[in-house]
Amino acid sequence: MIEVVDLVKDYRAGDGSVVHAVDxxxxxxxxxxxxxxxxxxxxxxxxxxxxxxxLLKPTSGTARxxxxxxxxxxxxxxxxxxxxxxxxxxxxxxxxxxxxxSFGRLHGLDREATATRVERLLAGLDLTSCADRPxxxxxxxQRQRVSLGRALVHNPPALVLDEPTNALDVLxxxxxxxxxxxxxxxxxxxxxxxxxxxxxxxxxxxFVIVHMGRIVATGTRDELVADGAGLEDAFxxxxxxxxx
Amino acid sequence: MAQDGHRVTGWSRWQAAxxxxxxxxxxxxRDRRTLVITLLLPMxxxxxxxxxxxxxxxxxxxxxxxxxxxxxxxxxVSGPDAQGFIARMRGMIxxxxxxxxxxxxxxxxxxxxxAAVAQEVIDSGAADLWLHAERGMLAGLDSDRTVSVTxxxxxxxxxxxxxxxxxxxxxxxxxxxARRRRIExxxxxxxxxxxxxxxxxxxxxxxxxxVGEIMNTVAGGVLVLLAVLTMTGxxxxxxxxxxxxxxxxxxxxxxxxxxxxHEIVLGKFLAVFVITLATxxxxxxxxxxxxxxxxxxxxxxxxxxxALTTASGIAITLIVFIGLAAxxxxxxxxxxxxxxxxxxxxxxxxxxxxLVSALAGAALLPGMQANRLLPAAPFVGHVLVSHAAFTAxxxxxxxxxxxxxxxxxxxxxxxxxxxxxxTAVMLTDEDILFRGQDSAGPALARPSRRALPTLxxxxxxxxxxxxxxxxxxxxxxxxxxVAIPAQQAATVLLPLVVLLWWQRVDLRQTFSLRWxxxxxxxxxxxxxxxxxxxxAGVFVIGAAALLALRGDGLxxxxxxxxxxxVGLILSQPWWLSWLLIAVLPAVCEELLFRGWxxxxxxxxxxxxxxxxxxxxxxxxxxxxxxxxxxxxxxxxALGAVLGxxxxxxxxxxxxxxxxxxxxSMPLVVLFASDCPPDMVLDxxxxxxxxxxxxxxxxxxxxxxxxxxxxxxxxxxxxARLR
Numbered sequence: 001m002i003e004v005v006d007l008v009k010d011y012r013a014g015d016g017s018v019v020h021a022v023d024x025x026x027x028x029x030x031x032x033x034x035x036x037x038x039x040x041x042x043x044x045x046x047x048x049x050x051x052x053x054x055l056l057k058p059t060s061g062t063a064r065x066x067x068x069x070x071x072x073x074x075x076x077x078x079x080x081x082x083x084x085x086x087x088x089x090x091x092x093x094x095x096x097x098x099x100x101x102s103f104g105r106l107h108g109l110d111r112e113a114t115a116t117r118v119e120r121l122l123a124g125l126d127l128t129s130c131a132d133r134p135x136x137x138x139x140x141x142q143r144q145r146v147s148l149g150r151a152l153v154h155n156p157p158a159l160v161l162d163e164p165t166n167a168l169d170v171l172x173x174x175x176x177x178x179x180x181x182x183x184x185x186x187x188x189x190x191x192x193x194x195x196x197x198x199x200x201x202x203x204x205x206x207f208v209i210v211h212m213g214r215i216v217a218t219g220t221r222d223e224l225v226a227d228g229a230g231l232e233d234a235f236x237x238x239x240x241x242x243x244x
Numbered sequence: 245m246a247q248d249g250h251r252v253t254g255w256s257r258w259q260a261a262x263x264x265x266x267x268x269x270x271x272x273x274r275d276r277r278t279l280v281i282t283l284l285l286p287m288x289x290x291x292x293x294x295x296x297x298x299x300x301x302x303x304x305x306x307x308x309x310x311x312x313x314x315x316x317x318x319x320x321v322s323g324p325d326a327q328g329f330i331a332r333m334r335g336m337i338x339x340x341x342x343x344x345x346x347x348x349x350x351x352x353x354x355x356x357x358x359a360a361v362a363q364e365v366i367d368s369g370a371a372d373l374w375l376h377a378e379r380g381m382l383a384g385l386d387s388d389r390t391v392s393v394t395x396x397x398x399x400x401x402x403x404x405x406x407x408x409x410x411x412x413x414x415x416x417x418x419x420x421x422a423r424r425r426r427i428e429x430x431x432x433x434x435x436x437x438x439x440x441x442x443x444x445x446x447x448x449x450x451x452x453x454x455v456g457e458i459m460n461t462v463a464g465g466v467l468v469l470l471a472v473l474t475m476t477g478x479x480x481x482x483x484x485x486x487x488x489x490x491x492x493x494x495x496x497x498x499x500x501x502x503x504x505x506h507e508i509v510l511g512k513f514l515a516v517f518v519i520t521l522a523t524x525x526x527x528x529x530x531x532x533x534x535x536x537x538x539x540x541x542x543x544x545x546x547x548x549x550x551a552l553t554t555a556s557g558i559a560i561t562l563i564v565f566i567g568l569a570a571x572x573x574x575x576x577x578x579x580x581x582x583x584x585x586x587x588x589x590x591x592x593x594x595x596x597x598x599l600v601s602a603l604a605g606a607a608l609l610p611g612m613q614a615n616r617l618l619p620a621a622p623f624v625g626h627v628l629v630s631h632a633a634f635t636a637x638x639x640x641x642x643x644x645x646x647x648x649x650x651x652x653x654x655x656x657x658x659x660x661x662x663x664x665x666x667t668a669v670m671l672t673d674e675d676i677l678f679r680g681q682d683s684a685g686p687a688l689a690r691p692s693r694r695a696l697p698t699l700x701x702x703x704x705x706x707x708x709x710x711x712x713x714x715x716x717x718x719x720x721x722x723x724x725x726v727a728i729p730a731q732q733a734a735t736v737l738l739p740l741v742v743l744l745w746w747q748r749v750d751l752r753q754t755f756s757l758r759w760x761x762x763x764x765x766x767x768x769x770x771x772x773x774x775x776x777x778x779x780a781g782v783f784v785i786g787a788a789a790l791l792a793l794r795g796d797g798l799x800x801x802x803x804x805x806x807x808x809x810v811g812l813i814l815s816q817p818w819w820l821s822w823l824l825i826a827v828l829p830a831v832c833e834e835l836l837f838r839g840w841x842x843x844x845x846x847x848x849x850x851x852x853x854x855x856x857x858x859x860x861x862x863x864x865x866x867x868x869x870x871x872x873x874x875x876x877x878x879x880x881a882l883g884a885v886l887g888x889x890x891x892x893x894x895x896x897x898x899x900x901x902x903x904x905x906x907x908s909m910p911l912v913v914l915f916a917s918d919c920p921p922d923m924v925l926d927x928x929x930x931x932x933x934x935x936x937x938x939x940x941x942x943x944x945x946x947x948x949x950x951x952x953x954x955x956x957x958x959x960x961x962x963a964r965l966r
Contacts, residue, residue, distance in 0.1 A: 012695075012848040012849065050678075053496070053500045054499075054500065055496060055499055055500065055677070055678075056674055056678075057674070075502045075503070075504070076502075078500050078501060078502040079502045081500070083496070083497075083500045085496070087493045087496075089492040089493030089494045089497075090492075090494065091267070091271055091492065091494055092492065093270070093271045093274040093275060094267070094270060094271060094274075098267075098270060102263055102266065102267040102270075103497070103501065105259075105263045106260060106263045106264070106501045106502070106503065107501065107502055108502065134274070147497075150497060
């Protein structure tokens, strides 16, 4: 469902030098699978996800979502992708219902389908009680659920989340991750990036560990973690080995 | 995975834009404080303006009426010749036809009194004025000398303006009578003093207050205010629409919706446009109501002469200002797209609003008329056409407004479309979209070294230069030998050097300091020759276009500059004039505009759209820096061409050569032709010394066009060799 092949993304820094934010990385996420993209700050996780969300153009390589290429058919990608990040805000003066409705219509759903979908999302995300309250008055957890609902309003087959639990407390993070588990069960392909490894250690089918723009380890938890150790230990080992 | 049975409706650009606009409007109408400020501001601005204007006008009208109303004037006359003076004055009064007694008092009483009690008489109010007729005064009147007479008034009971004015009018007639007597005594016919009997029909009768003219001037001021307040309607919505979304982190959610950047920008524009139109409607409503109140306050003081309330004037203003609202909304959106927060957007947009105010205000400058292509100019043209609509309505020449109106609307649509395209390019520009936060530091700490200046740093030196140009006027010497180097130093070099000290950059990259092409003799030669041909061609074509467009004549400022430049060329050795007029500006201005500013605007990630925008933006600043409106079209064209040359060749040198040749053309024309100095002094082509105001031969224009084409080909050829 999500396919990244030999992806490269370079930036020019202020002093004119070239920075390799993403350096020839490749991975896939199948339908009904959750993959954790792990890495320290500046490892290239957000850049990779922004390329998948068509917000950035790759320097070279390819990235596809549901078969649509991010460069050749960005609109096709957007129709099949939901994108959430910790920095993705919600419009403070709009209510969750209005936010879902406007994005449903933007995604081409008709009035009836949008209304049905919005009610289902409000109920599924436990937002019914605050559906008509301006988002600015919601808690951080509620706002993040609104953000997730906005990404799901068109029922995309692929979901990309960039550090979605950063602004949440323990309970909020657990609720959100539980919802992601449900979505995986419904057949969504989920790519989740985070550096809070303990939260997703037992919730992902596979992990891709990136460091300085390059993949340094990939595999299931069992493949990465040595006996008696945790994912965090595996991460340190992979990063210290530097390049895979 | 399936789409869960959801139907996807017919997908169109307008539907997407409509939903973006709806979302924006919903957000904006819930921001009540901003909404109130946007819509309430006009409701209080116009009444305050009208109150001060109307009260001032009313006071003026009342004073004028009081001054002009015939009144009784009593003059106490003392001295040995008092009797003779009074008799002569009465004789003059009796002999004057009523029709010729212009502004005289209703009744003039001259009474002889003793000089010893004269002061007491005027202090008591028994007489308004005291005139002392010395011995020999009457004889002096009929001689050929000048008689001095002092008329005194009381400091305790000063006479009214009406008494003073009407007494003076009476004395003017007395003096005229004495003048005619002298002519007759000299044996000359009375008509010797009347070589020409001129009568101007339809003239405003002297003494009547020109209320219509005053109100037309007020209308101009109101239209400028309307333009500025309409722009303020776009101010907050535009900031909120893109910069606000970036600050809240919601812009990415829109950008990953299945629609293009153009549709998003169109939707946001529609929302900002609607709010701007609402502001315009509130303004026009307030103006109309305020005008009605003002007319009532003016009571019967010539309200019939006011053209302000004409339905056609208001209707045309509304139509023209819809265009202004569109341009304003698009401009505000474009300017704020580069900002990453609401605060930064406010900082960027505030000077733009000031610039718009200046442009709108320029419509009130003497000589500005809604003719030729001027109505197409944004903001200036909008105010000009609206102002002309009131004048045309008054003089029943409404049909004359059709072409300016069409031009204004057409240009508004074109400019809006262009600005929206620019906004869409900037919205998805990775450099702008994911620009990091500015690092905080001590106020005077220099930022770290960069390859190129930032976008904002690119605009700062030209703006500093404009400010320096204004302030330097007070100290700038008249002599161009000193003024030109001083101006270049103060307005170009100093801001550039300050910014260069502040922001250390890679000089080679920023100023494109390399040979054009691959650096060999052939490609360098082609690049430099191309620049020279373009400079010469643009000069001639620009001058020809200016002659065709400039309307009825040059502004006094443009004509004065032209005269001074020609004076310099004719009075100094050619090499010194060439150094001052051509070499110095070419080097200094190219380093600033095609070097520093263009590099900053084009940035590091050079997409075609961003480069085009950078070339146009620096050309705009280059044109504005030349201040005189007549010069701006030509300087904009030159700036755009030289910007393209610099980007294409990767070198600043062809642009310097092009600028050098362009500025050398007046000298070439002056020295190569038989053009007499007095002819070029009589207003050169568009303020360009050396160009005959009568026009440029078609052959010269065709040769210039060929020069431009050849230059462009050479530049492209040089670029291919890079």
